[in-house]
Amino acid sequence: MRAIRVHQFGDPSVLTVDEVPTPEPGVGQVQVRVHAAGVNPVDTYIRSGRYGVLPTLPYIPGSDGAGTISALGPGATRWKVGDRVFFHGTALGRPYGAYAEFTVNDEDKLYPLPANVGFAEGAALGVPYATAYRALFHRAHAKAGEIVLVHGASGGVGIAALQLARWKGLRVIGTAGSAPGLDLVRANGAHFAISHKEALYLDQIKAAADQGRGPDVILEMLANVNLDQDLDIIASYGRIVVIGNRGRIEIDPRKIMTRDAVVTGLTLWNASQEDLATIYRDLVTGLESGVLVPVIGQEWPFAEAARAHDAVMTQGAYGKIVLLP
Ligand code: NAP
Numbered sequence: 338m339r340a341i342r343v344h345q346f347g348d349p350s351v352l353t354v355d356e357v358p359t360p361e362p363g364v365g366q367v368q369v370r371v372h373a374a375g376v377n378p379v380d381t382y383i384r385s386g387r388y389g390v391l392p393t394l395p396y397i398p399g400s401d402g403a404g405t406i407s408a409l410g411p412g413a414t415r416w417k418v419g420d421r422v423f424f425h426g427t428a429l430g431r432p433y434g435a436y437a438e439f440t441v442n443d444e445d446k447l448y449p450l451p452a453n454v455g456f457a458e459g460a461a462l463g464v465p466y467a468t469a470y471r472a473l474f475h476r477a478h479a480k481a482g483e484i485v486l487v488h489g490a491s492g493g494v495g496i497a498a499l500q501l502a503r504w505k506g507l508r509v510i511g512t513a514g515s516a517p518g519l520d521l522v523r524a525n526g527a528h529f530a531i532s533h534k535e536a537l538y539l540d541q542i543k544a545a546a547d548q549g550r551g552p553d554v555i556l557e558m559l560a561n562v563n564l565d566q567d568l569d570i571i572a573s574y575g576r577i578v579v580i581g582n583r584g585r586i587e588i589d590p591r592k593i594m595t596r597d598a599v600v601t602g603l604t605l606w607n608a609s610q611e612d613l614a615t616i617y618r619d620l621v622t623g624l625e626s627g628v629l630v631p632v633i634g635q636e637w638p639f640a641e642a643a644r645a646h647d648a649v650m651t652q653g654a655y656g657k658i659v660l661l662p
Pocket of ligand 1: 558
């Protein structure tokens with residue numbers, strides 16, 4: 338089969354399309370024919386060699402994908418050949434193994450892809466939707482009627498968060514850095530959208546959130562830039578969830594104290610199997626009913642994986658980037 342592989346950590350040019358043996362499913366596993374693979378920022382951190390846990394070289398990148406069951410391993414009974422599925426993480430490694438024509442997975446780490454959802458959209462679900470769900474409901478304990486600021490709403494996690502928050506009855510504010518990104522944020526449920534490049538935009542957000550009370554919840558995609566200012570606008574008893582961070586920042590902890598605020602964070606890979614099962618059950622319900630509709634901004638063939646990795650780290654996010662075998 339064809340797979341994208343990394344033989345040495347480095348810039349996007351280290352991504353090569355190789356001919357490799359097709360993986361066979363082991364006990365309790367299934368083989369998946371991958372129709373689309375999602376590109377997440379974490380794929381680039383791992384490829385560059387700058388990530389906490391690194392795979393043994395060479396490895397096949399990518400955690401997210403969607404496709405059809407192509408073979409069953411011994412004792413695998415949950416699926417039948419031809420079933421449509423999506424996944425995040427594979428049996429080749431939890432954040433690896435998706436950028437390939439075939440992958441293998443434990444049969445309980447796949448989720449049914451509803452008939453009304455395409456494979457590219459299915460590849461946009463895993464990390465972005467599960468992260469947004471866990472941030473909103475398991476870490477921030479967001480409730481209907483509360484106000485959420487999705488600080489960085491035009492990308493994979495942000496769009497998912499907008500759709501989830503609207504579905505569950507929150508008031509939603511979203512930011513983006515480009516005009517098309519802002520249009521996308523509005524189209525995906527934001528009651529109020531504003532550019533994070535505009536001067537004094539946080540004042541406008543605070544004013545828009547219940548006449549100055551501020552957001553109850555902030556989902557933060559770039560904490561090293563925004564965390565201290567988030568603490569200026571968060572409502573009393575508010576919760577800030579650090580999802581993305583690319584450096585260090587100085588904050589004034591007094592702001593946390595005076596508001597009885599909570600600053601928390603998450604790493605999706607820390608979610609328990611039970612939490613993930615709950616999350617994916619609810620996501621499938623939302624997909625089937627049409628309230629969750631992943632937005633695909635760019636589709637690239639495998640041969641263009643390097644460009645896809647460049648694109649996911651470029652400003653002006655517009656939904657999700659996927660690779661097609
Ligand atoms: P993405 O698709 O590349 O989107 C990045 C988002 O950040 C875009 O909305 C972008 O807006 C926004 N952004 C850029 N500059 C910003 C600023 N100054 N203030 C606020 N937002 C800004 O990435 P993603 O997949 O949504 O992931 C977002 C971040 O979360 C990444 O850092 C990723 O590594 C991290 N993440 C963490 C976890 C976890 O488990 N903790 C899971 C998934 C993702 P414009 O491009 O429109 O400016």
